[in-house]
Amino acid sequence: MTAHNWIDLAQDAETGIETLRAHFTGHAYDPHWHDSYLVGVTEQGVQQFNCRRARHQSTPGKVFLLEPGELHDGEAPSAGGFTYRMLYLDPQWLTRELGALFEEAPADSQLSFASTLASDPRLAQATCNAFHSLHSGELRIVRQSALDQLLEQLTGHLHWRQRYRDDPRLPLVAHRAREYLHAHGQLDISLNELSQACGVDRFRLSRAFKAAFGLPPHAYLVQLRLARARRLLARGEPTAEVAVALGFADQSHMGRWFVRAYGLTPALYRKRCTKLPDA
Incomplete structure (x- = not known):
């Protein structure tokens, strides 16, 4: 800011x-x-x-x-x-x-x-x-x-x-990858692991995923974690605990991504939503 x-x-x-x-x-x-x-x-x-x-x-x-x-x-x-x-x-x-x-x-x-x-x-x-x-x-x-x-x-x-999920324009492999990310979003997922779960090589997976959702899988995973972070922070969950629970390296790692996406820090967002001091 x-x-x-x-x-x-x-x-x-x-x-x-x-x-x-x-x-x-x-x-x-x-x-x-x-x-x-x-x-x-x-x-x-x-x-x-x-x-x-x-x-x-x-x-x-x-x-x-x-x-x-x-x-x-x-x-x-x-x-x-x-x-x-x-x-x-x-x-x-x-x-x-x-x-x-x-x-x-x-x-x-x-x-x-x-x-x-x-x-x-x-x-x-x-x-x-x-x-x-x-x-x-x-x-x-x-x-x-x-x-x-x-x-x-x-x-x-x-x-x-x-x-x-019923849109025929989106390839099935992209849907499978998105479902996998939503189910395992807090884990340190590798692109190889994701491609194996979808039954294609990682290059085809990345192309199909970006064509379907506008972001490559790794960027989508970050956005998924940030969206979940907003929900948890708005409920008053401590910032450091949210970062760990969602698979970020640490609180500052989550904070850098949060500011780039939303324009304010996780702590300030939590404070504005809950009136609670950062914990």
């Missing part, structure tokens, strides 16, 4: 929704993904990012929408940087809350955003209102009303789609 960059993050205790307002100049963060649905609004400047194999530029008033697992980065292409506010919505919470607005979900499906960037003033206003009510700790009824308004505006940008 430089003198010109800043992050203000909090977590709503009732819903688990994280609210983040931040400003970046130049390079903001490396390619990474989240377990949450991201709904954000650019306040100032140009927010440039790559997602869904395309480059996007979000300018003031535009809403950016990212699904869990979608790889994205961030940078400021112009002087003055960019400022944005964002909500991290838990997938289970979002699906449950939208149950009253959508018909029953088709089998083996999940909610998906129709586009990554939207010019929708009503959605932008609803996002800002929800952010303010949660971030500033408004009365419970005010927070709930603001979230209901956000959900109502989001319905026009959401649809049901088949889950990734």
